[in-house]
Amino acid sequence: MTxxxxxxxxxxxxxxxxxxxxxxxxxxxxxxxxxxxxxxxxAGPYLTADDYTNDEWPAFNQMAxxxxxxxxxxxxxxxxxxxxxxxxxxxxxxxxTHWAGATPRFMAHEFAARSTYGEVxxxxxxxxPITLEEMEPWYDRAEKAMGSSHRHxxxxxxxxxxxxVFANGAERAGYKYYATGPYATNAEPYDGRPATVQDGxxxxxxxxxxxxxxxxxEIPRALESGNAELRPLSQAVRxxxxxxGRVDAVEYLDSDGNLHRQAARAVxxxxxxxxxxxxxxxxxxxxxxxxxxxxxxxxxxxxxxxLTGSAYARFEQPVRMYRGETMAGIIADEAVYDPSRGFVGxxxxxxxxxxPAFLASFVEPGSWGREFTRLMDAYAHTAGMWLVGExxxxxxxxxxxxxxxxDQWGLPAxxxxxxxxxNDIAMRRHAYRAADSIYRAAGALGVHHTPPYPAxxxxxxxxxxxxxxxxxxxxxGQAHDVPNLFVSDGSVMTTGGAANPTxxxxxxxxxxADHLRELLRTGEL
Ligand SMILES: Cc1cc2nc3c(=O)[nH]c(=O)nc-3n(C[C@H](O)[C@H](O)[C@H](O)COP(=O)(O)OP(=O)(O)OC[C@H]3O[C@@H](n4cnc5c(N)ncnc54)[C@H](O)[C@@H]3O)c2cc1C
Numbered sequence: 089m090t091x092x093x094x095x096x097x098x099x100x101x102x103x104x105x106x107x108x109x110x111x112x113x114x115x116x117x118x119x120x121x122x123x124x125x126x127x128x129x130x131a132g133p134y135l136t137a138d139d140y141t142n143d144e145w146p147a148f149n150q151m152a153x154x155x156x157x158x159x160x161x162x163x164x165x166x167x168x169x170x171x172x173x174x175x176x177x178x179x180x181x182x183x184x185t186h187w188a189g190a191t192p193r194f195m196a197h198e199f200a201a202r203s204t205y206g207e208v209x210x211x212x213x214x215x216x217p218i219t220l221e222e223m224e225p226w227y228d229r230a231e232k233a234m235g236s237s238h239r240h241x242x243x244x245x246x247x248x249x250x251x252x253v254f255a256n257g258a259e260r261a262g263y264k265y266y267a268t269g270p271y272a273t274n275a276e277p278y279d280g281r282p283a284t285v286q287d288g289x290x291x292x293x294x295x296x297x298x299x300x301x302x303x304x305x306e307i308p309r310a311l312e313s314g315n316a317e318l319r320p321l322s323q324a325v326r327x328x329x330x331x332x333g334r335v336d337a338v339e340y341l342d343s344d345g346n347l348h349r350q351a352a353r354a355v356x357x358x359x360x361x362x363x364x365x366x367x368x369x370x371x372x373x374x375x376x377x378x379x380x381x382x383x384x385x386x387x388x389x390x391x392x393x394x395l396t397g398s399a400y401a402r403f404e405q406p407v408r409m410y411r412g413e414t415m416a417g418i419i420a421d422e423a424v425y426d427p428s429r430g431f432v433g434x435x436x437x438x439x440x441x442x443x444p445a446f447l448a449s450f451v452e453p454g455s456w457g458r459e460f461t462r463l464m465d466a467y468a469h470t471a472g473m474w475l476v477g478e479x480x481x482x483x484x485x486x487x488x489x490x491x492x493x494x495d496q497w498g499l500p501a502x503x504x505x506x507x508x509x510x511n512d513i514a515m516r517r518h519a520y521r522a523a524d525s526i527y528r529a530a531g532a533l534g535v536h537h538t539p540p541y542p543a544x545x546x547x548x549x550x551x552x553x554x555x556x557x558x559x560x561x562x563x564x565g566q567a568h569d570v571p572n573l574f575v576s577d578g579s580v581m582t583t584g585g586a587a588n589p590t591x592x593x594x595x596x597x598x599x600x601a602d603h604l605r606e607l608l609r610t611g612e613l
Contacts, residue, residue: 126315366502
């Protein structure tokens with residue numbers, strides 16, 4: 089097994105970070121660069137820019153988490169993509185290697201969803217144990233680390249054609265708050281990385297390094313610190329604990345299926361919102377019969393995926409949406425809280441371009457014939473946008489261990505159950521209408537509504553809650569039941585907000601690292 093960085097003995101109790109994506113890569117960096125020894129276990133391979141291919145399906149097959157998953161529920165994804173509920177990367181850098189780069193912040197009321205929205209039938213709403221005010225310094229730090237455009241004096245991204253159509257329609261439709269960012273890709277050289285060449289292939293892994301990811305920033309710096317060892321192709325399969333109730337080791341499989349054990353002083357789980365609860369559920373024991381840190385029975389529940397949907401509009405003139413940054417365009421007007429629209433929470437509209445191969449797969453899954461051909465024929469004349477908003481946490485939307493289906497290691501596959509909440513459906517209808525009004529105002533010949541595809545924003549499932557009965561984690565992402573167990577990824581989100589989540593995941597992981605370092609310094613851990 090090839091490892092990277094400092095060699096740390098398996099019997100030395102260190103902080104073990106599981107996963108190297110937005111949350112895991114960030115916490116490993118924050119700890120290692122400030123003197124804390126860390127072992128990072130990453131299930132996927134260590135791929136770098138040279139390995140990437142600018143070809144959608146080969147790139148997807150190279151990096152996506154394709155281990156067996158099952159899904160159910162009334163949402164369309166269960167029918168269209170039965171074994172692919174989510175689009176998550178299995179490689180060093182996690183899904184930040186495929187992400188686009190949009191970095192809006194959550195708004196104050198989104199941290200207080202239960203108090204603001206009140207009782208919403210069927211929704212398991214809760215206020216976060218943190219406020220925006222507490223988060224602001226961490227947002228500042230995260231934006232500087234990620235190099236968000238439009239922030240801290242950094243210039244905006246240039247407008248591509250897809251954005252020009254989008255902004256033109258927004259202006260004519262009466263929207264006021266639109267821009268090409270914030271977006272965590274360099275408009276000009278920053279932090280040792282070059283400016284974007286507007287290649288438009290960032291979903292496939294960024295060959296130039298202009299886009300922030302933990303692969304290009306946090307992981308190399310953690311390794312350079314001399315305090316971190318990265319073990320790729322190492323999948324954590326169980327977290328064990330001692331009789332004192334504290335976790336003491338992580339068991340993991342290498343690529344040949346050999347079992348290893350890394351002693352742990354503390355464990356930070358950051359496997360994304362399906363693998364994180366799966367690992368806790370697989371780590372049951374006589375004192376944690378329903379899964380580790382699950383006395384609340386909330387591990388795996390309240391899984392959110394954001395309200396999504398896309399609109400593709402056909403124009404007389406060519407648009408060539410694929411040129412330039414994939415998602416550098418955002419309209420924020422509908423993100424506000426305004427229940428007079430018939431739903432709580434809000435949504436953003438963001439430019440989105442897919443290549444022809446992905447468009448053919450996602451634009452109307454399973455369809456064929458004249459209408460489908462017309463959509464594809466119009467590719468060069470098409471503009472696209474993504475609709476992304478706050479979906480309601482529901483207890484029954486949950487990750488469980490499939491009792492029948494196993495993965496390649498013989499471990500229970502995760503099962504994802506999801507139903508849209510009526511609030512999500514009302515919001516999506518409103519968002520499609522808004523997209524229509526924008527594109528019609530810009531002169532579209534027709535607008536096609538594309539249904540949600542496998543979730544790129546996977547949230548909740550191990551939520552932070554002030555009361556241990558409401559969620560497994562406290563406001564630091566620390567397990568209520570197990571003091572030296574932390575969750576450091578998107579699973580911690582109490583509610584989902586409307587904003588793309590990665591900036592918040594990074595800011596929360598930085599904040600958690602600060603707390604964890606303090607607990608280590610004072611000897612509490
Ligand atoms: C195409 C696409 C575009 C996106 N665009 C945006 C955007 O513009 N803005 C935005 O905010 N977000 C975007 N996202 C979402 C963003 O990438 C995720 O929100 C973010 O990466 C989640 O961080 P995480 O730490 O929760 O998990 P990840 O980044 O997914 O990292 C999890 C890591 O854990 C590893 N892992 C899992 N289980 C184990 C295990 N048992 N043992 C060892 N390792 C394990 C995985 O292999 C993976 O590397 C996008 C996502 C996709 C797919």
